[in-house]
Amino acid sequence: MKAANPIGVFDSGVGGLSVLQAIRRALPGEHLLYVADSAYAPYGDKSQQFIEARSIAISQFLVSQNVKAIVVACNTATGAAVTTLRSKFAVPIIAMEPAVKPATANTQSGVIGILATSRTLASDNFVRLFARHGTNVEILGQACPGLVEQVEAGDLSGNTTRLLLERYVRPLLEQGADTLVLGCTHYPFLAPLIQEIAGSKVAVIDSAAAVARELRRRLEADHLLADSARIGTEYFWTSGTLEKAQALVAQLWQVDVEVCVLPSH
């Protein structure tokens, strides 16, 4: 494996772009390949077998592009497929972990709320995370059906999005949560609205920067970091509609980019 090779990143859709942004900040010299599996988003209401099969197919594609590492920029795919991916692929697989640990360190009220998909909240990984950190603080899991669809539609601040968020965030605040964890990579794009609803005293945290740090640590340990003087590039693929993906990636990545069709999906 060569340090000059790219890093592969994927998500059920465009949510993983929040992780891609953190990776770009942490590793400016790396070439990044991003796959949005938008034809099949949301993963949250699919079976574990389906998500696993999609994660394997996308990882195979990324490996065919000579990636030196894969970042599973999706909490739901992490819960459903990370163990299988690690057993099937030789490249390092870096995955998501909701920021429960920093949240337990941050809370003053002793109550933290976690916004995630129902599949993530029910996953073994998550149940273990709950058990590990839930002894001294109260952890409230809140499933958020509909939010991934709003981000996939590019609606980050409209009425429907606001009403959904109010419905999910208010009960957590009423139960005393002073720290909210964004346990789905789509949600950081809704962070300004979440912060507005929760108020400035509530901390809203996600794990994108921590995942980027972990990726850097892993590449460094394996002597796979690209020359930091290089200017990194990004390439995008989607299994969804091209025009939609193009507009959405431009909106969220804030640069006009070319998106390609994911081959044979």
Ligand code: DGL
């Ligand atoms: N971004 C994915 C996650 O982190 C969204 C899940 C979904 O597609 O339902 O969970």
